[in-house]
Amino acid sequence: MIDSFDYLRYGSGIHAFVDKHVKRYRDIYEYVLKTPAGQHRLTDLAEIAGISTQHMSHDIKDKFGLSFVELLACGRCMVAARLLLSTGKMIRDISAECGFSDPKYLVKYFKMYYRYTPSEFRKKYKMDEETLASRMRYEEIPLSAAI
Template sequence: MRPEVITFPQDTQFRAMVRNVTNYPYHWHNALEIVCVLQGQAAVGVGGGTHLLREKDILVINPDEIHRIDKSSRDNKLLLLQIDSAFYRELHPDHQYAFIYCYSPYHEAQAPEKYNKLKGYIADLICELNKKPGKNQEESVRDCLGKMLFYMAYSFDYLRFGPGGKAFDEKQVKRNKKMYRDILKFSPGKLGLKNLAGEVGISLYHLSHDIKNKFGLTFQELLYHIRGEQAAKLLLCTDKRIAKISAESGFSDPKYLIKHFKLNYHCTPSEFRKMYRGDEETLISQAEYHDYPLSEASKYLESYIDVKKQKNR
């Protein structure tokens, strides 16, 4: 279960389901996941943060991002879309270094049209999936899926928009993607801001201030976020000591890993492991959910199809 291996239906690279989820422990998988709340509410933990999603809210979980769904105070019906990351990235080379930043509780009020359009694409996809199998259904489904993913990659990419709603200029976007690629490629502990400034061809001072101004975080804070997530995975799926996990994740000293966990996960690494680690049998028993037919989603999404049609007139 850690990592979770998703088995996609034959000849498809995604799956869609409607579920009532009471509890689903920390896990991650090599798939992009979209969570849409059709009814009720759900507390979805991504990394160290927990997001309370209510009816009509939407959240995107990136491939290999650690996440969980906690018990909520009300019953829920969630539409879950899971898309194979290989398919997602093959659609456009730019997807290889995109990080989708889509949390409607925080941003939808500032950009309602952007979120409604995404929900329209999701509604179109579900509509096609719920049709009786026909000659061109597979092609239509793939077309809907491709349009939705293309829209997401260019409208919700953190490297293109940061936490705000206004896109950076293309020169800045290219630089951000190069930085992100280098962060992912470099071995733990081998990458510093000075090296990165040299890689992108600007001064250390300019790069440092540019990152802080565009993303609201320092380079070190962004780097610790990536390294902290790697450490969380190692805590949950290995017996390695904290000092070894700290070094393998790129922290120069265990005290920085501990500080990061206290700040973002509100506990120490040891406490995190004690609270959330379990063997395969225990983790499976903790996953509490009930599946509904996919057709259940249609009545909740009809209004978004109508809105999309009106926009396209």
């Protein structure tokens, strides 16, 4: 859920936020920061926001263009993608860490959002240290060459 508020990915949403929505989503964001990944429920978020579950559901769909479940799965997949590229953890461990109840759900949603399974994604995009080092090489250019 935390990553689901990524404005670079989603833009500012379908409609602009008014001040009461900004406060509402800040309260939700703070709650999500304190709660383990697999325990985010729409009813809890609605209660924190002080609105009904149905209102919360429609509000999320209106603001982000995705349902709560889609937004949550997308955010979990973004976290999984970072872990796939930055760690050597097994997919089942990443799945649990991201809040999926079963690794098959990670695979299902990951393929939906990234068009690759998690293992295919890792093979395609993770660089070994030698490749990374070769891309980080640079040449010393004299200052006189800049003029």
